[in-house]
Amino acid sequence: MSEAGTDEASGALAGTTKSSGSAMRGSLIAAAGILIVAFTLRTAVTSVPPLTAEISRELFLPTWLVGILGMLPTALFGIAGLVTPAFMRRWSVEALAIACMVAAGVGQAVRAVAPSTWLFLAGSAIALAGMGAGNVVLPPMVKKYFPKRIGLMTALYVTVISLGTTVPPLLAVPVADAAGWRVSVGSWALLNIVAILPWLGAWVGRGAPSSSSSAGATTAPGPPRAVVRPWRSPAAWALALLFGCTSLNTYALFAWLPAIAAGAGLSAGEAGLQLAIFSGLGLPISLVVPLLAGRLRNPFAVVAFGVACFVGGYLGLWLAPGTATTLWSTLAGLGPATFPLALVLINLRTRSHRASGAVSGFAQGVGYTVACTGPLLAGILHDATGGWAASFAFLGVTLVILAVAGWVICRPRYIDDDPGVLAPARFQGDATPPVG
The missing domain is CATH 1.20.1250.20 (MFS general substrate transporter like domains)
Incomplete structure (x- = not known):
């Protein structure tokens, strides 16, 4: 083989290796993004019940209001499920994931500093609506970035949701004893900020994970803007x-x-x-x-x-x-x-x-x-x-x-x-x- 041919083959191999490395990096970032979002989706639900007695010392929180607070998750998850696809027709799943985490983080921060019961409930509603939309976003994220690993990625993110359900009530009382219930409730907003970072790169910087080249992302067949009913x-x-x-x-x-x-x-x-x-x-x-x-x-x-x-x-x-x-x-x-x-x-x-x-x-x-x-x-x-x-x-x-x-x-x-x-x-x- 000529020297020129050798150089050409070496260049092609280097390009292939670089492309493979970029795809692997994109896959890892996409997987991390999906799993971090999954972990946040129940923190607003299970971090409050262990603290209701302590919260009621500062805010008006009678039993009937605690009951309403208990019904909010399923109600808002249902509303978010019906509304989110309308946004999905205009926004990419990456942009929507960011919006979900922003809403969840803002809601949890608001109720942590709320001076009144109604602002506490409003913050809870905002956080739960964001998490309800996050529930909807995760399956298409898996479909888009891991079309050949749907079973595995679904198993991982559903398991992480379960962990995100279990951990907050375990930490709620110890953190409240050390720093107060407001810190205990509001600290979970920091996790929402972390969950934004992988998708911020995809949305703003067009870096990995990308919607077209990383992690085996797929696109819809047929008319690209068809409405799904x-x-x-x-x-x-x-x-x-x-x-x-x-x-x-x-x-x-x-x-x-x-x-x-x-x-x-x-x-x-x-x-x-x-x-x-x-x-x-x-x-x-x-x-x-x-x-x-x-x-x-x-x-x-x-x-x-x-x-x-x-x-x-x-x-x-x-x-x-x-x-x-x-x-x-x-x-x-x-x-x-x-x-x-x-x-x-x-x-x-x-x-x-x-x-x-x-x-x-x-x-x-x-x-x-x-x-x-x-x-x-x-x-x-x-x-x-x-x-x-x-x-x-x-x-x-x-x-x-x-x-x-x-x-x-x-x-x-x-x-x-x-x-x-x-x-x-x-x-x-x-x-x-x-x-x-």
Whole structure:
């Protein structure tokens, strides 16, 4: 080979190596960005409950207002899910991730310095709305940057969400004892600032991760500015009901499992342990289910497993709550296996990250709205009947809906292939490139 040919080949190899290194760096930054955002998405929810007694010494926070505060997450997650896709048609997922984290950080900072109850609630609402939009953004981010690693990245980010749910209540009281409840509540805003940094580079500097060259990012097929209308797809409705009924049952047990256990004669500590068992099983489930679903053509077996576990746990808690309570709590804790399944199906049943974003917003918007009714109706039925039989019957009906919805959405198909789901932009102005 001539000297010139050798130099040319060396240059090509160097270019390939440089490109490979840049892609790897982009992948790592994108993964870090997704996981940091995921960790922040429940901090505003779980950092306050351990501190309500201390907060009420400074702010007016009666029991009924604490109840409203407890309903805010699902309500605002549902509203954010329905509204966010409209922004996604104009903004890139990177720009939207930044906006979500800004809102979450500002909201948490506002309630940390709030001089009045209503400003505290307003700050909470802003933070939760930002986090609700963040819930919607994560699936299309995974679809865009890791189209060949959807199962793995979904498993990782859902697990990190679980960690972000568990850590704040553990740190809330020690930090409050050392520096006051305002520092304890407001310090989580710093994490939102950190979560902005990876996406700020993508949005402003066009650095890694980039929307076209890093981490195997994908673009939507067909008309680039087509409007995605998931409500026209029976499969999208099935996905929303799968997500919603799973969340409904999960939040109902979060609210009432300690009361069921205490009513069966367990001490307050033992009743709290049952809730810890129920919620703690979310970590291994989050790791296993998305990886398994990504390998199955039809993952309905996961739905059947989740429904069977819910049924077994409910029967035990209803008929023999004081006997083998840990077994019933464990079975019920395995039931929400359909939650990470619903999240991974958002990407497995869509062709592009834009369709993923629209379906994510629709499924989570409808789903969290449905979930709001779980704790409320279970409690009303208990108060009306003096027992838990009617509440478990209500939850049993939702499990039938969950199973049917799971059967529909688990069948191999793409939501964006359904008639009427994709529509061309109406106006030339709709072709404006998204912000970022």
